[in-house]
Amino acid sequence: xxxxxRRLPRFFGAWVGLTLWLLLMLLLALYPxxxxxxxxxxxxxxxxxxVTLASNWNLIGGLTGYVDFGHAxxxxxxxxxxxxxxxxxxxxxxxxxxxxQALPISxxxxxxxxxxxxxPTLRLKGPYFSIAMLGTFVVxxxxxxxxxxxxxxxxxxxxxxILNRLGDYYLMLGxxxxxxxxxxxxxxxxxxxxxxxxxxxxxxxxxxxxxxxxHKIVAFMIAAFFTGIVGGFWAWQNTVIDPDVVFIEAxxxxxxxxxxxxxxGTVWGPPLGAxxxxxxxxxxxxxxxxxxxxxxxxxxxxxxxxxxEGILGxxxxxxxxxxxxxxxxxxxxGRN
Amino acid sequence: xxxIILLFSLLLVASLVLTACPGPPAPVDxxxxxADSARTDADAEKIIYIGGAVSETGKYAREGQDTxxxxxxxxxxxxxxxxxxxxANHRYKVELVMYDDEGDPDTTARLVERLINExxxxxxLGPYSSxxxxxxxxxxxxxxxxxxxxxxxxxxxxxxxFQNLFAVLTPAGxxxxxxxxxxxxKGAKTVVIAYEDTAFPTSVAEGAQRWAAEYxxxxxxxxxxxxxVADVSGIISKFKRLExxxxxxxxxxxxxxxxxxxxxxxDFNPKAMVITVGPSNPKLVAEVGVDAEYIIGPxxxxxxxxxxxxxxGSASDYAARYxxxxxxxxxxxxxxxxxxxxxxxxxxxxxxxLDTDAVREALRxxxxxxxxxxxxxxxxxxxxxxxxxxxxxxxxxILVVAPGNAAVADLLYPAPAWKDR
Numbered sequence: 098x099x100x101x102x103r104r105l106p107r108f109f110g111a112w113v114g115l116t117l118w119l120l121l122m123l124l125l126a127l128y129p130x131x132x133x134x135x136x137x138x139x140x141x142x143x144x145x146x147x148v149t150l151a152s153n154w155n156l157i158g159g160l161t162g163y164v165d166f167g168h169a170x171x172x173x174x175x176x177x178x179x180x181x182x183x184x185x186x187x188x189x190x191x192x193x194x195x196x197x198q199a200l201p202i203s204x205x206x207x208x209x210x211x212x213x214x215x216x217p218t219l220r221l222k223g224p225y226f227s228i229a230m231l232g233t234f235v236v237x238x239x240x241x242x243x244x245x246x247x248x249x250x251x252x253x254x255x256x257x258x259i260l261n262r263l264g265d266y267y268l269m270l271g272x273x274x275x276x277x278x279x280x281x282x283x284x285x286x287x288x289x290x291x292x293x294x295x296x297x298x299x300x301x302x303x304x305x306x307x308x309x310x311x312h313k314i315v316a317f318m319i320a321a322f323f324t325g326i327v328g329g330f331w332a333w334q335n336t337v338i339d340p341d342v343v344f345i346e347a348x349x350x351x352x353x354x355x356x357x358x359x360x361x362g363t364v365w366g367p368p369l370g371a372x373x374x375x376x377x378x379x380x381x382x383x384x385x386x387x388x389x390x391x392x393x394x395x396x397x398x399x400x401x402x403x404x405x406e407g408i409l410g411x412x413x414x415x416x417x418x419x420x421x422x423x424x425x426x427x428x429x430x431g432r433n
Numbered sequence: 434x435x436x437i438i439l440l441f442s443l444l445l446v447a448s449l450v451l452t453a454c455p456g457p458p459a460p461v462d463x464x465x466x467x468a469d470s471a472r473t474d475a476d477a478e479k480i481i482y483i484g485g486a487v488s489e490t491g492k493y494a495r496e497g498q499d500t501x502x503x504x505x506x507x508x509x510x511x512x513x514x515x516x517x518x519x520x521a522n523h524r525y526k527v528e529l530v531m532y533d534d535e536g537d538p539d540t541t542a543r544l545v546e547r548l549i550n551e552x553x554x555x556x557x558l559g560p561y562s563s564x565x566x567x568x569x570x571x572x573x574x575x576x577x578x579x580x581x582x583x584x585x586x587x588x589x590x591x592x593x594x595f596q597n598l599f600a601v602l603t604p605a606g607x608x609x610x611x612x613x614x615x616x617x618x619k620g621a622k623t624v625v626i627a628y629e630d631t632a633f634p635t636s637v638a639e640g641a642q643r644w645a646a647e648y649x650x651x652x653x654x655x656x657x658x659x660x661x662v663a664d665v666s667g668i669i670s671k672f673k674r675l676e677x678x679x680x681x682x683x684x685x686x687x688x689x690x691x692x693x694x695x696x697x698x699x700d701f702n703p704k705a706m707v708i709t710v711g712p713s714n715p716k717l718v719a720e721v722g723v724d725a726e727y728i729i730g731p732x733x734x735x736x737x738x739x740x741x742x743x744x745x746g747s748a749s750d751y752a753a754r755y756x757x758x759x760x761x762x763x764x765x766x767x768x769x770x771x772x773x774x775x776x777x778x779x780x781x782x783x784x785x786x787l788d789t790d791a792v793r794e795a796l797r798x799x800x801x802x803x804x805x806x807x808x809x810x811x812x813x814x815x816x817x818x819x820x821x822x823x824x825x826x827x828x829x830x831i832l833v834v835a836p837g838n839a840a841v842a843d844l845l846y847p848a849p850a851w852k853d854r
Contacts, residue, residue, distance in 0.1 A: 136546045143539060242630055242659065251630035251660065255589055258571035262546075335538050337567040339632060341660065342538050 114364065115281050122274040129263060138262040142334075144375050145269035147355065149276050149327050151367035153320040154352035156280055159362035160289065161316050162296030163219065166227040167234030169348040171321040174210050174237070175203035175328025176343045180254040181247055183333070192257045200329050207325025208318045215317040219310065222299070238344035253339025256332060265334055272330075273368075276323050281364045283316075292316055296362070358400055360407030369408060479523050481787065483777070484530040484554035486544035486569065488561055491536025496766050497561045500584055502759045503770025504529060504558060509758065510745070511778060519782050534560055538568040545572045555787055556581070556777055559600070561766070563587035563632050570598045579793055581777045583769035587632040588639075591813040597789075599796050599814045601772045601805065603821045605633055606640030608731040609681055611835035612707050612823040613641065616729075617648035619846040621678040621704060627656040627668045627692075628709070629684025637709050641681050653677045662688065669695040672703075678847075683709035686716070693721050693728065697851050704847030705729055713765065713824050713831060725826045727848035732822040733765040734772075734805050735831065738839035742803040744775060751804045772805035806839075 129138065150172070158164050182199040183192070218229040241248045248254065283289040291312050294302040303309050332338045355374050360366025381392050404411050485504065488497030508529050511517065517524030530552050534541040541560060548554050549572070557573050559566050559582020566585030573580035574595045582598070586605040590598065613624075624645050628638035638655070645652055653675045656668045665688070672680065680703040682692050689711025696706065705727070711717045712730025736752035745751040751771070755763040777792075780799055784791035800809045800818075809818035823835035825844055832842035 135550050136543070139543060139546050143543065239659070250635070250657075252587070252589065252632040252635045255567065255593055258574055258593060258595075260572065260575045335542065335568055336571040337538075337564070339564065341631065342564060 115278060118274070118277060118281065122270065125270055126267070129266065135262045138266040142262070142265040142269040144372060145266075145273040146327055146331065147351070147371040147375055148368040149269070149273045149323060150348075150352050151355035151359070151371040152273075152276050152280050153324045153327075154349075155356045155361065155363075155367040156283070156320040157317050158353065159356050159367070160280075160284070160296065161292045161313060162362075163313065163317075164224075164227045164353075165230050165320075166349055166353075167230030167232070168320070168324060168352055169344065169346070170230070170234040170237050171207040171211065171324035172328035172331070172348060173234075173241070173340075173344045174207045175325030175330075176332035176338050177241060177248060177254075177328075178203040178206040178325070179329035179332040180256060180338045183256050184254050185247070192259055196259075196333050200326060200333075203329030204322040204326040207328065208322040211318045211321030212314060215314045219313045219317060234344065234346075234349070238340050241340050241344070249339070251340060253337060253342075256336050256338070258336045260334065260336070265330070269327075269330065272323065272326060277364070277368060279319070283319075284364050288312065288315075293362070354397065357407055358404070360409030360411075360413075363407070363409045363413075366407050366409040373408075479517075479525045481518060481525045481527050481556075481781070482530060482552065482554040483527055483556050483558060483774075484532075484548035484552055485558035486532045486534040486541050486548065486560050486565075487558075488536045488565075489533035491534075493536045493561045493565075496584070497533075497536075499764045499766040500561045500770045501531065502755070503583075503763070503767035504531075504774055506751075506755055506758055506767070507771045507774035507778070510754075511774075515744070518778055520785055520787065525787075529558075530554055534565060536562075536565070538565060541565045541568050542572060545569045549573070549576050549578050554578075556781075556792070558770075558773060558777075559583065559585055563590060566590055570595060573597050577789060579777075579789055579796070581773050581796070583773035584766060586636070588636045589632060591815045595814065597793065597814075599776070599810050599816075601776050601808050601816050601819075602733050602769045603819045604640075604815045604817070605636035606643065607817075607821050608637045608709060609641040609707060609821075610644045611821050612729050612731060613644045613648050613650065613679070615823065615835050615844050616679055616705050616707075616846065617650055619844065621846070622651060623653050623675075623677040624650045624679040624681060625654045625656075625672045625675055625677040625703075626652070627658065627665070627672070627680075627682040629660055629662070629688060630657045631660055631684060634684035634709060638681070650679065658688075660684070662691065664695075665691045666695045666699060669699050669701050673699060673701045678704045679707060680705070681707045681709070683711060686711045686714060689717060689728075689730075690720050693724050697724055700851055702848075702850040706848070707731070707823075712826060715762075715831065718826060718829050718831075723829075723854070725829075726854070727825065727827075727845055729823055729825045729834070729844070732824050732833070734768040735765070735822060735824060735833050735839075736763065737833050737841050738806070738822060739841075740802060740804055740806050740839060742775075742801070745771070745804045748804050768805050772803055772808065775803055775805075776801075776808050 154165065154168050179199045182202060183195050214233055218226055218233070221229055242251055291302065291307045294307060295309050295312060299309055355370035356367040357370070358373060359368065359370025377396070487500050488494055489501070508527060512526050517526045530548060532544040534544055545557065548557060557578055557580040559580055560569055561584045563585040566582055567590060570580050570590065574597050577597060579597050579599070583601045585600060586602055588604055588606050590600070591604065626638050626641055628634040642652060654672060656671065658665060658668060669692070683689050689708045692708060707729045709731060712728050713732040713735065718725045734748070736749050738748045741747040745754065751768065752763050755767060776799060779801060780792050780795040781787065783799065784795035786792070796810060806819045808816055811817040820836040822833055822839060824831050825834045825842070827842060827845060833840050834842055834844040
């Protein structure tokens with residue numbers, strides 16, 4: 098028997114996600130009016146950073162299917178462009194202004210770097226691309242170390258210690274809102290469908306007249322641009338950068354983990370995964386101190402074993418995971 | 434196309450609505466209720482809250498543990514033995530609020546924010562490592578909270594104009610001072626330097642170049658190497674051709690082992706080898722055995738130094754107390770952490786108040802000698818008065834050779850060539 102397809106009314110169905118998202122943005126924007134602490138605002142901006150990073154990685158890693166193991170390189174470039182501009186160039190008007198001037202440049206620099214590095218590496222398929230990006234990441238870190246007059250070498254750069262938790266909260270809320278909305282739009286646009294076609298069958302996509310190189314590069318540059326913005330923001334907010342705190346492999350791993358937990362290639366999966374991992378780390382760390390790393394590790398292994406397609410993937414296609422099949426069996430038993 | 438226009442108009446409307454709203458109120462940092470009630474109740478026991486985020490896990494787990502144990506020694510002593518900090522005829526017990534920063538700057542920032550705005554601590558103690566202290570001190574500065582630390586030595590920390598950061602340890606630039614002064618006096622003429630390219634060793638090496646010039650030593654060569662280096666023989670063979678009297682090198686414990694082994698293998702025979710990190714750690718002798726003989730190293734503190742105060746007694750009394758409490762010998766990281774807390778304690782008593790401005794003033798004026806050495810902060814918050822010690826490994830023992838008033842042995846110079854040992 099053919100399963101009945103349940104559909105929401107077309108217009109509503111298409112826009113319900115974005116509407117809910119904008120509603121959530123509005124609620125989050127109103128949240129500080131209820132009188133919250135700086136710590137809450139800071140935690141908020143940290144979560145927004147992770148959601149943005151995970152969503153960006155998902156664009157190239159999940160939607161296009163090019164698993165990028167060096168994506169943190171764009172974060173690093175954004176952070177260093179911010180650091181270099183703020184410390185080496187004469188400040189205009191005030192230090193705060195130099196931040197606002199440097200922030201878009203951080204993103205543009207990362208996007209230009211993505212163009213240059215993407216042209217050769219995006220020709221590589223599967224694991225070769227992943228390894229090439231990992232290599233790019235490591236090489237960039239070494240170059241940053243060597244360019245001592247510009248980057249401060251291993252000692253890094255100190256930025257003016259101007260912290261504004263409320264401003265940070267709104268800035269990252271805005272960036273996150275924009276990034277997820279853009280990815281939502283890409284997902285349902287012809288551009289996004291082409292990316293999915295490239296992921297499923299690149300040669301086939303090319304045969305059908307899709308300019309695969311152009312599509313991949315554009316997706317890569319969008320992902321790099323916002324990752325660079327986040328990197329620039331992070332440098333400013335941490336007030337100090339050096340190669341060992343900016344270029345860390347763990348940052349890429351985190352992006353991959355969050356996307357996979359939420360659901361690769363979905364719009365809402367990576368944000369969900371980012372939020373879950375952030376608070377899971379916090380809860381486990383607060384309550385199971387001493388064995389928290391062990392507990393976290395075991396949890397991740399279990400997730401990989403039983404939810405390989407992520408939470409949203411498992412909900413969409415129950416037959417693909419053991420938990421989904423179990424759920425399906427329970428619900429169908431009720432029906433028979 | 435219609436969709437794009439719709440999407441962007443939606444975003445535009447949303448942003449217009451947001452900008453039209455009045456600005457949100459400044460964050461409300463409500464005091465922690467438990468801490469607050471304890472504080473307002475005048476008849477209850479008076480408590481000073483001091484907070485710190487120090488690594489318990491992550492890459493600084495080992496040094497973080499020393500730091501925590503050092504703070505712990507002071508806490509145990511001040512509450513149980515000394516009877517609490519004296520302010521205006523009252524005795525204040527101390528409650529230490531400690532978190533694990535996991536060696537991660539994001540976590541450090543969050544925890545310091547929490548200590549200041551949720552736990553409402555009165556003062557902050559520093560984390561372990563220069564990097565984390567950079568992140569943490571910027572937040573303390575923003576909120577005008579005093580942060581006193583003993584485990585961030587990089588000079589860049591004190592070049593940011595902070596008013597609330599104080600450090601009891603000798604800054605990195607002075608690490609090699611006493612060793613170079615002594616070697617110059619013994620007749621050394623030339624020096625070569627190799628250092629790891631990260632913040633702290635860079636500060637040490639820049640200081641070494643300054644002090645070498647000061648004491649009339651000629652600099653023949655400077656080399657850097659990356660973090661986690663696996664082989665230093667290239668640097669050593671280059672230096673061998675230069676035939677310098679003094680070699681200065683290092684960054685981490687492992688580098689010390691590499692330099693000693695490479696020097697022996699390649700028969701590199703400077704008259705003195707000064708290695709920045711490693712020689713003062715008993716593990717070095719265990720690792721390289723007799724090859725560690727004659728190696729010189731800077732030290733912040735050793736139990737054999739003859740400093741003393743009225744609180745913890747002599748340096749060796751402190752070491753005994755530490756051993757009793759933690760069942761191991763104190764490293765200098767532990768001793769400087771205890772001294773950090775002690776300096777804050779003395780400043781609070783001197784200020785006779787918990788008021789931040791009064792205590793900051795008292796810290797600026799503080800001039801004492803403790804079991805850890807003299808403490809006298811300069812205008813940037815560094816403890817410029819404390820000379821760095823130097824040790825030399827002699828007969829498998831770590832013996833203090835400088836500064837003069839803390840020395841227990843004479844510096845052996847020149848060291849014999851490897852083949853003559």
